[in-house]
Amino acid sequence: MRMIKVAVCDDDKQVCAKLVTIVKEYFSDIERAVWVAEFTSGSGLLKANIRFDVIFLDIDMPGLNGIQTAKKLRNWDVNSKIIYITNYGKYKSCAYQVHAFDYVEKPVRECRIFDVLKEVVHYLDNAVEKQKYAFTTEEGVVTLELDDIYYFEYMLRRVRINTAQGNYTATYSLKELYGKFNKYNFESPHKSFIINMLHIKYIKGFDILMENGVTIPLAQKRAVEFKAKFNNFLQSTFDKI
DSSP states (O other): OOOEEEEEEOSOHHHHHHHHHHHHHHHHHTTOOEEEEEESSHHHHHHHOOOOSEEEEESSOSSSOHHHHHHHHTTTOOSOEEEEEESOGGGHHHHHHTTOSEEEESSOOHHHHHHHHHHHHHHHHTSOOOOEEEEEETTEEEEEEGGGEEEEEEETTEEEEEETTEEEEEOOOHHHHHHHHGGGTEEEEETTEEEEGGGEEEEETTEEEETTSOEEEOOGGGHHHHHHHHHHHHHHHHHHO
């Protein structure tokens, strides 16, 4: 079973430390690999630019509060399971506006955190199996999870497949690839690119910044339609969380 990545974000260092200890204890008890990262601000969590499986997030923090942090996070990470930690019951309705997985009141109790972690790990382990596809490339036949593909780029009569594992070169046409993968949230913002909307960090003007740091051009004549499709993708993904 894969390792679970957990973030704990709370401006109270004592609360942060307690949560980290509880999380590590839970995963030790179930003999499961876990990596826990600790943050004391929403901006620190965002700057880390890491796709976590689970995020324990305090709502009432100076600077960016938990709600604001989650809204920014959801611009590029729609899959992490957010668990809000707070003293303030009045924020509970706001938490669900950004599709929180659960809500835990302070002071945090070990038994409550254990219950939440049991539920979220079960959810992660039983999620729908990721789509895979075998590509014939110049490097050989490569089987890739579609979620690991950032984009396809057409150049010099070849297609470069840019992925989390590296780049591969193939002789497919973009039209062929679009026909196969459009249903998996791949869209074409420019005649030379097809991109995986899952990995869009943000769109600014006619530039699309991807999670891997690459900026892809957005053709002016495609901008309105592409942005509408991206907004629809975000909304439909939120509805499934």
